[in-house]
Amino acid sequence: MTYPDEFLPSLPPQQEALFAAAAADYARYRPGVPDAAVRVLADILRGRSAPVLLDLGTGTGQVPRALLPAVPALTHIEAVDVSRQMLDQARNALAPVLGHCTLTLVHAAADAYEPLAPLPGEEDSGPDLITCCRSYHWMDGPAVLTMADRVAAPDAAVAIMGDGSLWTHDADWTRALREVIQSYLGSERRAGASATYAEPRRSYEEDLAASAWSDVTERRFPVTRTWTPATVVGYLHSTSFAQPDLFQDRHEAFEAEARQLLDAYAKDGVLQEEAVFTVLLARRPGTAS
Numbered sequence: 398m399t400y401p402d403e404f405l406p407s408l409p410p411q412q413e414a415l416f417a418a419a420a421a422d423y424a425r426y427r428p429g430v431p432d433a434a435v436r437v438l439a440d441i442l443r444g445r446s447a448p449v450l451l452d453l454g455t456g457t458g459q460v461p462r463a464l465l466p467a468v469p470a471l472t473h474i475e476a477v478d479v480s481r482q483m484l485d486q487a488r489n490a491l492a493p494v495l496g497h498c499t500l501t502l503v504h505a506a507a508d509a510y511e512p513l514a515p516l517p518g519e520e521d522s523g524p525d526l527i528t529c530c531r532s533y534h535w536m537d538g539p540a541v542l543t544m545a546d547r548v549a550a551p552d553a554a555v556a557i558m559g560d561g562s563l564w565t566h567d568a569d570w571t572r573a574l575r576e577v578i579q580s581y582l583g584s585e586r587r588a589g590a591s592a593t594y595a596e597p598r599r600s601y602e603e604d605l606a607a608s609a610w611s612d613v614t615e616r617r618f619p620v621t622r623t624w625t626p627a628t629v630v631g632y633l634h635s636t637s638f639a640q641p642d643l644f645q646d647r648h649e650a651f652e653a654e655a656r657q658l659l660d661a662y663a664k665d666g667v668l669q670e671e672a673v674f675t676v677l678l679a680r681r682p683g684t685a686s
């Protein structure tokens with residue numbers, strides 16, 4: 398089910414629009430969660446009788462999609478996103494693999510989340526694991542961590558995860574690609590049609606240290622990804638820094654130039670990305686098992 402009928406506010410409406418247009422390309426071209434990181438998340442839920450996942454900024458449901466087969470006991474998923482189109486993609490991706498697990502899609506800003514009804518599990522309990530994958534930087538982080546403390550089970554964990562993007566990745570072909578984007582859109586990284594990207598004021602670690610979730614462990618997982626020029630172009634459609642409408646009537650010219658550059662850098666048709674997927678695993682002090 399999806400609730401509420403009206404979006405739960407706390408965000409400017411343009412943030413929702415930013416992700417709406419990208420949802421289909423996101424579902425098709427974004428890399429998933431690496432297996433090693435999935436195992437770390439699954440370990441948190443192992444041994445719990447009716448584990449519940451709250452995924453914030455779920456997008457196309459990458460995190461629950463990866464966790465469902467890894468945690469067969471998973472009982473319920475609350476998947477929250479500001480974009481209805483993303484939630485539609487998440488429903489399509491998750492429905493065929495849910496099995497006995499139930500799913501609630503919540504159209505809300507993460508900090509405004511509240512459960513519609515008591516969640517499965519012990520009375521007055523809450524989610525056992527709260528995940529933010531490639532999404533925390535879009536949110537009001539401290540408010541999200543306060544909300545998490547309000548709703549989570551006593552021995553829950555929060556996982557803030559991500560792996561940068563092809564904008565931040567430092568390889569010869571990503572640097573060259575970034576320069577082409579900048580030659581069309583200006584040097585500042587765009588974040589949709591009406592904004593530029595602002596670096597977070599505080600690090601995620603500082604946010605966590607100042608929150609109820611101050612017992613933090615960092616895990617880093619190197620991943621090698623292979624792209625083709627066509628999948629990079631598809632990926633760009635799904636980003637806030639190179640989505641087609643930013644280029645207005647110059648998008649065709651940009652795409653032709655980007656494609657030519659990617660073809661030139663590709664070896665045997667392939668471009669390599671050496672990424673690091675980082676998981677910050679946070680608990681309330683004194684609750685680690």
Ligand SMILES: C[S@@+](CC[C@H](N)C(=O)[O-])C[C@H]1O[C@@H](n2cnc3c(N)ncnc32)[C@H](O)[C@@H]1O
Pocket residue numbers: 408412416427453454455456457458459460477478479480483505506507508529530531532535536537
């Ligand atoms: C880069 S995507 C990540 C999606 C998914 N977690 C993944 O790893 O593939 C960021 C998602 O966060 C959502 N989002 C942005 N701001 C949000 C907010 N304040 N509250 C909830 N969701 C938000 C966007 O709509 C988008 O689906």
